[in-house]
Amino acid sequence: MTHEVKKTVAEINRRIEQGKAVVLTAAEMVETVRRLGKVKAAKEVDVVTTGTFSPMCSSGMLFNFGQEPPTLKAQKVRLNNVPAHAGLAAVDAYIGCTELPKEDPLNKIHPGRFKYGGAHVIEDLLRGKAVRLFCESYGTDCYPRRELEKDVTLADLKYAQLLNPRNCYQNYNVAVNLTSRIIYTYMGPLKPNARNANFATAGELSPLFNDPYLKTIGLGTRIFMGGGVGYVIGAGTQHDPKPKRNERGIPISASGTLMVKGDLKGMNPRYVRAVSILGYGVSLAMGIGIPIPILNEDMAFFTGVSDADIEMPIKDYGHDYPNGVGRSLGLVTYAECRTGEIMVNGKKTQAVPLTSLSMSLEVAEKLKEKIQQGKFLLTEPVEPIPSE
Template sequence: MRTIAEINEKIIRQRAVVLTTEELKARVVEIGVTKAAKEVDVITTGTFEPMESSGAIINLGHTDPPIKIRRCWLDGVPAYSGFGAVDLYLGASCAVETTDGEEVRERGGGHVIEDLIAGKAIHVKAQGQVTDCYPRASFETTVTRETINQFYLFNPRNLYQNFIVGVNGGDRPLFTYLGPLQPRLGNAVYSNPGAISPLLNDPDLQLVGIGTRIFLGGGIGYVAWEGTQHFPLQKRLANRTPIGPSATLALIGDAKQMDAHWVRGCYFKSYGPSLMLGVGVPLPVLNEQVVEHCAVQDKDLVAPIVDFSIPRRVRPTFGLVSYAQLKSGKIAIEGKAVRSAPLASLFFSRQVALELKKWIEAGTFTLTEPVSPIPMERSFLPQDRRTDF
């Protein structure tokens, strides 16, 4: 048994033994769970994938005379302004608006967030509600991350513990949040990186809670809350890993300290903009069970194959498939060989885990005790009530 305080003492003295989750899995094959648990202090996990339920809180600072912003665009992307006078929330999947109100979906909030993190100048256009406190009616300028006050990511839903495999059993191409799905089962796309994914290595969220310090976009972030659509009651295998979409986390972190290498705007053809984001979670080796969970292999993890050609909330599935099969590049569906490819970057996911490992080994990143656990009894409520107007 170890404590986080004991592990942190070793980290500060640069004596902690840190392995990425892939290195840990290989080590368990060599020496077993018990010996690995005695040897290793921290296991690092990582993912780099689209996370469209993300966005940035921005405080522009007050103008003179002051303005109470009620409509605002950052490089043409609408930002929500319905709270503080110069506070904004920029959604990653919100698209550029043209002057006539139409959307230009190839660029959106994720691209603006990336550009701000990279130090580029962003055009601001704002319209205000004129009041005695805020007499200014409009404002236009350019800003950078250095000329605004707060700029931090607050992401309502990141780090799906597991997700689906998308296919298309119909007769025409479909353009989805997983990318293009070719007709007649022409391809299969999966988004979770499998055995290297953070939450699949901590299936019951015993190590991750509110206040957990993480790698977020190349800077330090924290788990802020359970994520939206958090569904820990998903059916699970004997190894405790879920068979489909399950737990999620809400994350927060200072974007001024982030690196655009790990935060990238992206675009899905005929669907819209999103944000590719690198997230790494350190798992303290407090006991043997931690290593046992982290030893899980792709062959021991499954995801449901979902047919997007049926336009319903609950779509039919073609059963479950292992991540080992998905990563082989080809899966079988009703006797047909179907090409499979990841939406997440497996290369960058590994790089996130390696980068976090370097931080911990250098003594610059210590672990935190969660201040509260993530609830594990949340059900998933659909919106089935029909109201006709």
Template sequence: MMRTLAEINEKIGQQKAVVLTASEIKARVAEVGVTQVAKEVDVITTGTFEPMESSGAIINLGHTDPPIKIRRCWLDGVPAYSGFGAVDLYIGASCTVETKDGEEARVRKTTPKFKRGGGHVIEDLIAGKPIQLRAEGQVTDCYPRASFETTISRETINQFYLFNPRNLYQNFIVGVNGGERQLFTYLGPLQPRLGNAVFSNPGAISPLLNDPKLQLVGIGTRIFLGGGVGYVTWEGTQHFPLQKRLPNDTPIGPAATLALIGDAKSMDARWVRGCYFKNYGPSLMLGVGVPYPVLNEEVVARCAIQDKELVAPIVDFSIPRRVRPTFGLVSYAQLKSGRITIEGKNVRTAPLASMYLSLQVAIELKQWIEEGKFTLTEPVASISMERSFLPQDRWTEF
């Protein structure tokens, strides 16, 4: 059985395409097998809703009168990068509010604003809320203005789009703490003496675990991004497809990543939410969905993968090194059961990703396709599967 993308898109345009989520596919394959499902289904949708701190937004403000060449800028107190076009900005999801000299300790104690970061500003702009802007300029003959303050919103700026250098980790780690004190990490609090275990990838419903060799995802792939339409632009930072893999081709730890882009003005704040990790900092919870065209039976076979067939490494954060010791591998079925065993100890588990909202991303994307609102794209180039991962092992002491 073979289909073409053009044939699938024609059915989508006629609202005749048969679309199942990854969860539905797995259940259907268990009932009737891969061959029958491949005959029945045209598109499979996947989704995740999890923290993706390597995200941010490009904003163009438009020129003031007289013009300003912005070189320092703050959005609701969060610094935005301004070292390129005169009124172009980039705000990172994990950037924190800056306070005036001497105010940091007071702010920590008296207001939750210290927990606010770029992710919250991006969420508020998407939701249509006003944001205070303060800018300092480099005075030149063509840009004579030295400073500027105003209130901006989604409707008063030009371009406003997410450009995310690293999203959609193809698998990740399980964090634990074998030490004697509580640790505050990008996975959240880790209790001492193996008091808990936290995992971030949603497992078998996660987009890239259903396409382990990235045979269907590439540059130009149209996706669900933050409740709007987005695209894959390149490999993501820390892209490491050469990670060790199981016989089913799925990686045993962090592997491929993707860089994504999408018009934030068309996004929905339900799927783009600023968040904060205690004693670690702000981040961004982001909904991303990837559709897979059922071109052949192999696509269905890959998407039939189950949590019991996927593993992640258990990493001890109590050792403050780049390469930390591990307690071996654990399946996502075990992680989702709520308990795992580490060196004979029964340890509670919890997901950082929202399993419910990850499923809802796949369901919403499914509805878009069924209604003919979202067609699939052929990648214009593939994502490298040969990229190695280079550490920084050289340093200079001052």
């Protein structure tokens, strides 16, 4: 006879503090569930750590650069000539990771081949480098200064938080190009006639595949973010709570996303890196890991998801995607993509990952280590994120 397994986050945290918690990475949990079944796995395992390291374009830094006499109300702000949004308050601004310089000399020489942008500013600051701050203002009685230009470092900033509107996609497209010319996309360059297929996910390590119905992830969930501590602050933009799912509950299209925040000053540049994407622009590769508490048998089952369980839609970025057509050329599993070759329209096609699997595993391992050392406790969501 089996008995239903029920645990609480508080109980698991006590085990973490006592050094008794059993913590596995999502990759380790696959074999554990296969070997023991979900009931025994739920009894034995307390936490499963996930991880992903992938370009996440909807990311940026909210910062405050402080006042100095005479005071200023910034109307326009640039960092290393990359524009930041300044319509917030006197010396608050937000720089998006995909923003490009006001003037890009390199772009005049090599059109479309962007090398530097907001993501690079963020990484430069995190690496301790000075960046050039330039501000313009129209001047008021309380804020008389009209212009400010100086070098600043991360230590100089009064406040610097990564505030990312859309990270950790639950699933995403496998991108191909059925036109007769090469095209340049946020999924990387796509060769003509489907000669490559680019995909982006960490598969069985990916956070939202391990909690497909967001039973343990919501507002207030503490996460590993960029090597430091961050928090989920809600659903990400373009979050789709009603995707089609396969028989295992895994969405078979782009679906759940998370909005997250974390203190940049506590992060590690190994897990926050600028990315230049040929012919498209720039992005920010983020390392994010989310701990999944094994509260019951269902959570053991969900965290036992394998690469073979994850299906992704193949989409044509040459014709369909830019025209808003949702047509899929079929489904392919992450396990198939990992072989380096998939079938597209009956033809063998090279499969190319944008997500680093080795770094994703490292994120999951680092989070596991922190929990085992009692340095990272779990939190319960104070508000759920819609998932159905």
